[in-house]
Amino acid sequence: MRSRLPAVAEQLFRDIQKTYEDTSQIPDDLLIALKFVFGPCALQALDLVDQRSVTCLSSSSGRKAFQVIGGSGRLYTCFVSCHYCPCPAFAYTVLRRNEGLLCKHILAVYLCQAIGVTQQESVSDQQMSTLLSGTVAP
């Protein structure tokens, strides 16, 4: 995902990726840093990562999007190149109150990408358009 994060967050994801490549785990110090930077949603995002909840959807046009299975089982479609999630937490905590950088779904996308556990799925161009516009639930 193209990053619009602070430099400290970008570096953190790079560190997580490198460490995970070498050790297949995220060490405690990086987990602590994750919680420090992202707050309470860090643990929730890690749960989503453990559940392999993030899928990268691709269509024949080459367009991509991320789909995240939330804690309630609902699907959230997130963009590849900028931060947006249709979940209530993003609308309230990130947008309205400006108290968080991300919601747990977008953070889960970053983490899954960093450690290489994103699922892959193909959809048609029309399905992709529908998902991106949010007009009909998949």
Place this chain on the structure above:
Amino acid sequence: MSDILTVVFRTFMSHTGLKTDLAADPPPPAATTRSALVVGDHSVSRSVLLLAAVTAASHLGLRVMFFTRTQIQSLPASLQKCVPSLSPESLKFLFSFSFKKIKFSYPRTVEELLHQIASLHESTNTSPTPPSLIIVDRLEGFLRGHSELHPGEQSCAAHLSALLCDTAAFLTQVLEKRPSSSGPCRVIASFRSQEDAGQAGGEPSATDPVLDILDRYFQVRCTLDQDRGYEAAAAGLQQVWNIYLSGRGIADASDTKDCEDRPAEAQEWQLLIYPDGLMEFKVV
């Protein structure tokens, strides 16, 4: 994105309007600035958007998608009178050529707009050439209508803005793979805050919550602020508008390595509107 707006301002600087010399100053590298939000009176901003569309199509040869809720009944006088030296037939040909590259779309609701933008990646929209400029006129008209998708305007504004940016990023990738690349894909939208609409000649409010959301996604803000001094009337002008370019897109551009080799992009302009509707820009 301020690069195309700057081309518009430079193109319409002289009183003779659209330059017949198409070797106008090329836009500076647009590596970082790909989205601009024009904030202010919607009649003026709409004219700016139309000038941007025609300038992009005619000067830069770009394919343009123009989304608006209201039918376009007339062109800005600056376009109608742009080249006095050209015959009506030549002018007609110029517009015909330009407008073949501009596709106008009139979604009625924000849901329709979202779907149309989300569909731009489909082959029907990318053949033969993907659009290089996406324009959305009067975002507030879409955002303040009833939306079944979003509980509030802020969420809707974020979705629409993010979709525009993501779509532009994707189309940029497509354009850059083409031999005759006309990338990157840029976005220009216009917005008028409720506070601005309610004040007579007041500045666009920085406290509009929807505007705060839009500022997250748009790299450049182009603010139109009417000058209500007596100088305008004294000069025989109908209106004078101050134009300010701001935002992280402007700051990033000034930090690039090229800034030593090329002049910095002007951040303040003035728009003069004559009684006959002709628009003229000048650097402040």
